[in-house]
Amino acid sequence: xxxxxxxxxxxxxxxxxxxxxxxxxxxxxxxxxxxxxxxxxxxxxxxxxxxxxxxxxxxxxxxxxxxxxxxxxxxxxxxxxxxxxxxxxxxxxxxxxxxxxxxxxxxxxxxxxxxxxxxxxxxxxxxxxxxxxxxxxxxxxxxxxxxxxxxxxxxxxxxxxxxxxxxxxxxxxxxxxxxxxxxxxxxxxxxxxxxxxxxxxxxxxxxxxxxxxxxxxxxxxxxxxxxxxxxxxxxxxxxxxxxxxxxxxxxxxxxxxxxxxxxxxxxxxxxxxxxxxxxxxxxxxxxxxxxxxxxxxxxxxxxxxxxxxxxxxxxxxxxxxxxxxxxxxxxxxxxxxxxxxxxxxxxxxxxxxxxxxxxxxxxxxxxxxxxxxxxxxxxxxxxxxxxxxxxxxxxxxxxxxxxxxxxxxxxxxxxxxxxxxxxxxxxxxx
Amino acid sequence: xxxxxxxxxxxxxxxxxxxxxxxxxxxxxxxxxxxxxxxxxxxxxxxxxxxxxxxxxxxxxxxxxxxxxxxxxxxxxxxxxxxxxxxxxxxxxxxxxxxxxxxxxxxxxxxxxxxxxxxxxxxxxxxxxxxxxxxxxxxxxxxxxxxxxxxxxxxxxxxxxxxxxxxxxxxxxxx
Numbered sequence: 003x004x005x006x007x008x009x010x011x012x013x014x015x016x017x018x019x020x021x022x023x024x025x026x027x028x029x030x031x032x033x034x035x036x037x038x039x040x041x042x043x044x045x046x047x048x049x050x051x052x053x054x055x056x057x058x059x060x061x062x063x064x065x066x067x068x069x070x071x072x073x074x075x076x077x078x079x080x081x082x083x084x085x086x087x088x089x090x091x092x093x094x095x096x097x098x099x100x101x102x103x104x105x106x107x108x109x110x111x112x113x114x115x116x117x118x119x120x121x122x123x124x125x126x127x128x129x130x131x132x133x134x135x136x137x138x139x140x141x142x143x144x145x146x147x148x149x150x151x152x153x154x155x156x157x158x159x160x161x162x163x164x165x166x167x168x169x170x171x172x173x174x175x176x177x178x179x180x181x182x183x184x185x186x187x188x189x190x191x192x193x194x195x196x197x198x199x200x201x202x203x204x205x206x207x208x209x210x211x212x213x214x215x216x217x218x219x220x221x222x223x224x225x226x227x228x229x230x231x232x233x234x235x236x237x238x239x240x241x242x243x244x245x246x247x248x249x250x251x252x253x254x255x256x257x258x259x260x261x262x263x264x265x266x267x268x269x270x271x272x273x274x275x276x277x278x279x280x281x282x283x284x285x286x287x288x289x290x291x292x293x294x295x296x297x298x299x300x301x302x303x304x305x306x307x308x309x310x311x312x313x314x315x316x317x318x319x320x321x322x323x324x325x326x327x328x329x330x331x332x333x334x335x336x337x338x339x340x341x342x343x344x345x346x347x348x349x350x351x352x353x354x355x356x357x358x359x360x361x362x363x364x365x366x367x368x369x370x371x372x373x374x375x376x377x378x379x380x381x382x383x384x385x386x387x388x389x390x391x392x393x394x395x396x397x398x399x400x401x402x403x404x405x406x407x408x409x410x411x412x413x414x415x416x417x418x419x420x421x422x423x424x425x426x427x428x429x430x431x432x
Numbered sequence: 433x434x435x436x437x438x439x440x441x442x443x444x445x446x447x448x449x450x451x452x453x454x455x456x457x458x459x460x461x462x463x464x465x466x467x468x469x470x471x472x473x474x475x476x477x478x479x480x481x482x483x484x485x486x487x488x489x490x491x492x493x494x495x496x497x498x499x500x501x502x503x504x505x506x507x508x509x510x511x512x513x514x515x516x517x518x519x520x521x522x523x524x525x526x527x528x529x530x531x532x533x534x535x536x537x538x539x540x541x542x543x544x545x546x547x548x549x550x551x552x553x554x555x556x557x558x559x560x561x562x563x564x565x566x567x568x569x570x571x572x573x574x575x576x577x578x579x580x581x582x583x584x585x586x587x588x589x590x591x592x593x594x595x596x597x598x599x600x601x602x603x604x605x606x607x
Contacts, residue, residue, distance in 0.1 A: 166549040284550040
């Protein structure tokens with residue numbers, strides 16, 4: 003091995019002992035201590051950390067739920083009710099887990115909105131964006147699998163409808179569906195494998211999150227002005243500044259999620275899922291979880307089975323190529339006077355799609371869904387590539403500290419207006 | 433010249449190693465993939481015999497066969513006529529009523545919507561039966577006629593007819 007390797011020296015001899023054998027201490031110091039963050043980052047930049055904390059919370063609460071859950075069609079529903087009534091603090095574990103899933107999606111959606119509005123997906127962070135979309139896909143799969151486990155009416159019929167999407171594929175569709183279910187319809191074989199996959203996928207997500215974070219640390223975080231760090235004056239160390247900021251965000255998040263867990267634990271639940279699964283009776287309205295509703299609206303907006311399925315999956319797949327659809331070199335929408343409004347329109351449109359996705363697909367709702375569908379794909383295929391041609395971006399600041407020097411903090415998410423730059427702290431001794 | 437045959441030998445070894453490795457991996461993965469297909473006991477779900485003597489004209493019952501609902505309906509004269517009057521060529525999934533029944537008053541269907549697998553309404557007197565007076569799927573709005581054929585909505589195909597036979601006048605064997 004390399005005899006000339008330079009070993010970092012710390013004051014603590016135990017750390018030195020570890021560092022010599024496994025240089026993990028210097029790694030953490032570099033990536034989470036001295037790591038430079040753009041000093042203009044606002045609270046939107048806390049949602050990555052919040053998402054990570056939520057993922058860990060979901061894994062921990064899920065493991066404890068699994069200790070009392072029975073993945074069998076005859077016993078699954080009752081075992082969940084037993085968790086709610088008899089298991090010590092079982093109700094708390096379950097409400098943390100079910101509401102945690104909803105909040106996980108809220109956080110990740112805000113995280114995605116931030117990445118889109120401030121252009122974090124652009125050069126050199128494209129791979130980071132791709133890994134992020136991949137995490138989003140894994141999250142949707144995991145939440146769908148998990149929703150099946152309580153074996154209520156919505157669980158059963160949600161699983162039936164979603165697995166039937168695969169039967170739309172020509173020639174191999176029916177066979178593929180049967181293979182996925184392990185039966186000709188959703189049954190015990192399906193519940194068993196869904197439980198196994200629901201248990202393992204979060205660890206896969208955890209791994210991809212590791213890559214996602216490692217990738218962002220290569221070029222550093224983007225910021226509300228979308229310009230690179232040029233000098234030390236543009237950044238602050240992650241520790242303690244951003245850690246403290248993320249902690250404040252986490253406290254606010256903790257208050258929000260606790261309010262729901264303790265005072266409205268079923269606000270986001272479907273009442274039909276408290277009826278045990280019945281393969282002979284379909285509920286009058288099958289509603290997906292709200293966080294999947296925009297994609298469900300797209301599925302139902304198309305009057306053709308295969309077409310609906312293709313567009314629904316296409317709506318997610320299109321996200322992967324966003325960095326190459328957007329030809330503008332300017333990252334932040336704060337400096338893009340036209341695209342900014344189309345971008346906000348996209349967020350409103352996505353919200354509207356989600357809203358109609360929860361309602362019956364008829365009349366006005368169906369019309370809104372179809373208009374929303376056109377805007378969704380129009381945004382990616384027409385607006386995003388071509389707005390750059392007609393748009394004249396505002397003048398970018400010379401550097402991040404320049405934003406503060408001239409006191410021209412942008413109106414959206416511009417951080418503390420006109421604050422002097424905090425002094426650099428380099429002596430973060432562990 | 434001395435080097436060339438040596439390279440060929442190296443290429444051959446490399447290619448055969450990779451090929452053997454790929455075949456071996458595929459052979460190893462196959463049992464895992466196949467284990468997810470329906471198990472033998474699931475395939476052997478068998479058949480069901482149903483007593484139909486108590487079903488009145490216009491009445492329909494739901495029974496469970498291989499985990500799925502099956503509709504058995506004794507159709508009225510008007511329903512049979514309505515189903516026969518339709519030109520098969522006008523339909524999305526063209527099929528004559530005669531091809532869907534063995535005895536024209538008895539209609540046997542798998543009660544699973546061919547769109548995304550919901551159970552259509554229309555079995556109870558109080559149910560919505562849709563615009564063609566057969567069945568109506570509440571999930572995404574597919575309308576089926578009195579022969580269980582798709583007439584309106586997103587479903588691509590007619591309701592399936594399961595394999596069945598009349599053991600005698602009062603008993604149907606499904607499966």
